[in-house]
Amino acid sequence: MTENPFTNSLKSPEIKDVTIKDHFWGKYVDLIRDVVVPYQWGILNDLVDIPVKSHAIKNFKIAAGLEDGEFEGFVFQDSDVAKWLEATSYILEKYPNPDLEKKVDEVIDIIEKAQWKDGYLNTYFTIKEKGKRWTNLEECHELYTAGHMIEAGVAHFKATGKTKLLDIVCKLADHIYSVFGEEEGKIRGYDGHPEIELALVKLYEVTNNSKYLELAKFFIDERGQEPYYFDIEWEKRGKKEHWQGFKKLGREYLQAHKPVREQREAVGHAVRAVYLYSGMADVAYYTKDKELYEVCEVLFDDIRNRKMYITGAIGSSAHGEAFTFEYDLPNAAAYAETCASVGLVFFAHRMNRIKPHRKYYDVVERALYNTIIGAMSQDGKKYFYVNPLEVFPKECEKRFDRHHVKPERQPWFGCACCPPNVARLLASIGKYIYLYNNNEIYVNLYIGSEAEFSINNQKVKIVQNSSYPFNDEVNFKIIADGEVYFTLNLRIPSWCDKFEIKINGELLTGFNLKDGYVSITRGWKSNDRIEIILPTQLKRAYSNPLVRENIGKVAIVKGPVAFCIEEADNGDNLHLVSVDRNSSLELQFDEKLLNGIYVVYAHGYKIWRDDFEDQLYKTDFETRYQPTKVKFIPYFAWGNRGKGEMRVWVYEK
């Protein structure tokens, strides 16, 4: 790579400037606003009658001196509150709601009281381990928790214009700046769980205070350097572990096995990895650090080409919630944490911001249309933490190496990172549709919406209508005062072999398709109309043969959407089902099923299992197949009909 990647300086529109009006995504935004935010508020305040209690708000009240009690939950329990504040701020930015805003203000008041005079903020170390601040960065998530609070502060300020939480987190960040750094007397450490890096860049974006960017860069460049900081602090605290056996997880688990600029493979805890890489991409973006950017691209490609499920899920090992090695993508043993897919969206989006290429939003779409929305029940009140591509419920009960897989979504988790992560991402989905600068607008996602931009101080509104990905038509209407000159870049997803673009009814020919974007440069006027036909045909997908588990198997996809078969439709023992390689695939909208979903029918077979009677092995036997109709539903809709088997990768015959 020799060209300069930092020529575009793109940014997202603000959430308030984008109104989602989409037949598909609209209901998710509504769900987050109307159900998820209130539901999670109830959870955080321990008002919901479920076996697992959060205690997260209570921890803040205790730390604030407002209530008595003990700290409960994980060391990073504060981050659940921060992520809820962030998600709720996104909702408030778009849908002002005085009652909700009042709740938020009340929480912020408590947080303010829980903050130390020097800016430190963390309820675990305030209530439970007062003297041990910054003594166990490797395990105790102090900077991670701070990072989430910073993200909340930035979101709250942008949403409401109020500076109270922003001031709190600036004070927190200033405190961190005073504690960490290369200078004599400062700690040359970094967090076991990356997050602070990307958060500090967000704080830099709203405050324009370069010391936050500098601190983010410090954390990134310090990571993995020798002498190894986590060992130094471990020796210092008498080799005490917070989590038993943590040291055994090794340095790769924390992406701290070598300096990040020397890393070439995505390794370790998948969420930590993509949060780190997101921060790296951010720092590369603002510091125009080509070396760091190139490392990020290598890591992104390693994930995309060797370590990502077709559902946009990553991290194939339950042990360490981690990446393993290239092409190691088991279906039933998958970990595939929801948060890891959310973080992958963050990473891909940031890479695309530097230098757009369709590969980034191809990954974003896989994660969004499968794992992320699939992680939440249709009523918004139950969640998957782990997102397997194959479930055989008896394995989950009887095999320890499947105990991490739940065949049904859960109302909450002791470690509840995933549900608020889904909430904050979907509440801010409007930020992901477009990127723009003074010369260009990039369309990354085809989601019905109205978005306002300021191009060279001229207001432009883009009204998008989209039936993607279940149907082919997308159109845009420009609304502007007078003519506005800019390049409109339309992403052509890699799964759309054919496409067609019309400008004001006229077929576009001779266009430029670069890095997967079609660029149309002209002076745009009100009522200019762009129509795209983006056929996401139903297709059979195959894995690279080096993916050991998927030999002889096919997945049905439509664009980014992966389908699956469920026991509810196809009977038990789904491994007996195969799809006829030559059958046509029939797409139907089933309005009665799961509030209306597209389903796919294919001709297929089911192995005749009675031939074996009670025998385990037979020789020189010919398997018999019963013709059958195989019914697929979108992966995101699985597990909404009780406990049962599910498979994305189905045998092909």
Place this chain on the structure above:
Amino acid sequence: MTENPFTNSLKSPEIKDVTIKDHFWGKYVDLIRDVVVPYQWGILNDLVDIPVKSHAIKNFKIAAGLEDGEFEGFVFQDSDVAKWLEATSYILEKYPNPDLEKKVDEVIDIIEKAQWKDGYLNTYFTIKEKGKRWTNLEECHELYTAGHMIEAGVAHFKATGKTKLLDIVCKLADHIYSVFGEEEGKIRGYDGHPEIELALVKLYEVTNNSKYLELAKFFIDERGQEPYYFDIEWEKRGKKEHWQGFKKLGREYLQAHKPVREQREAVGHAVRAVYLYSGMADVAYYTKDKELYEVCEVLFDDIRNRKMYITGAIGSSAHGEAFTFEYDLPNAAAYAETCASVGLVFFAHRMNRIKPHRKYYDVVERALYNTIIGAMSQDGKKYFYVNPLEVFPKECEKRFDRHHVKPERQPWFGCACCPPNVARLLASIGKYIYLYNNNEIYVNLYIGSEAEFSINNQKVKIVQNSSYPFNDEVNFKIIADGEVYFTLNLRIPSWCDKFEIKINGELLTGFNLKDGYVSITRGWKSNDRIEIILPTQLKRAYSNPLVRENIGKVAIVKGPVAFCIEEADNGDNLHLVSVDRNSSLELQFDEKLLNGIYVVYAHGYKIWRDDFEDQLYKTDFETRYQPTKVKFIPYFAWGNRGKGEMRVWVYEK
């Protein structure tokens, strides 16, 4: 079942009465005698330079007051010595060796000194936990260790006629009898790891003292009764655990979830299960307990028909080294402990002793010809504990859920139950070939040998020559003084579709094939010759379709012998290899390979992996196949050429 199963009263010939003279098994017996017994002697005395030290003899010396030091190893470390003594006694019974016998006597002298005055014998509780005898039966293997010592005592007495060790173990058993039982003041407990039960029956066999049989029956019938003994003792000792987290394993792990007579499924730790069932079968045999026998048959059939690998391995979960559920037989994740297959042989043999049926020795053969001999390296000095049916070495390094799988045999183990178990079984293989009583001789195994029987006080010698299972011919010559009248029962393994029997050159017709045995009743005279043609054709084996992992896969078998493909012969990524469904299978003896083994060639294919270049997924793609010659070697010979991939179940095309 209405007929009385206890009509035969069969027994095995003594080891001294059977001389193995077999082209295949002969070298294993020689290896045990010439290499394994001396090698393991070195290990037990910490004389071998390997990372894992045994310390087992040293523990006895310390307990005997002959040396100073601390106990080292597992609570059941004594059993390694006991199993070595047992194996060595079998060798001595057949191959007298004064030097070796002297070593044995020296060990017995130490053991004698380590025994308490009251008969108690256990170095862990003597050295390390003196006051805690019999307080943790659930976890601490005291009766298990005693059981192995009793087996050693019986074997040593039979081998040498010396009573010293027998006296020691009688004293030990008497002590146990005084401590355990239904009577007031006795402990109504049983061991977490069954073994004492079958050992006590062996002691009953040589001493004819019925209290040992009674005690075995007590342990069996007490197991799983309420109130639950393991909970009682756990409460009593203040809920202290010897192994952290042990209680979480649950009652099924110990086959103590309900009374054994109510058990219908093989569950829990596989070795514990088959040791228990062996003891149950023994007690059923001697007490003519039809109910108990029928439970045993149900459990045996559950294993055979639903929970056994084609290699005769059992226990498909590393967690708990345990059975999981019906048809759950993953190949690469398999645990398949060597000891479990050894125990399965014990169980099957005991069932066959009660009521012969070929299903028992079909299972014995699968275990012997695959897992048991495969668990040992060809030089006798390295062992597998875990015997997977598929290995991808990078998974073993990088996936925690494969960490239990070693792609290469190890010189020893911290928990070293398996190597001496293989030794004691192979050293006593002569006991498994035949069963007999005054009217009948049953031929279970086709192993070249000379065996002497006493039939109604008449001496009969049977000289067997066998080329089974790699070739078809087996013959027997009778040597007797005058005519001896008995029924010769020849087992026809279930994989032999056709067979032919000639008596003195004359084809046998109109014979009776009952429960898989052909019975020939006549007066036999010297030089009577029985020839059998037992064709174990090379065959394609298929799993019951309910075995989820084996859909679309085939295994190549010849009789009981399963073959596998290895990376050394077929290149890497063995999941890309498929066998042509219609190709012929060609058997060749390769005298240069691994000291001479039969190999199988088949026409097959290898998936063309380059078509994907760097992509992870492709749509509407047609896989291309390169024709290739697929080379199989017997499973028992795998892993003798360095670390590499291996597969038993291969895709079929």
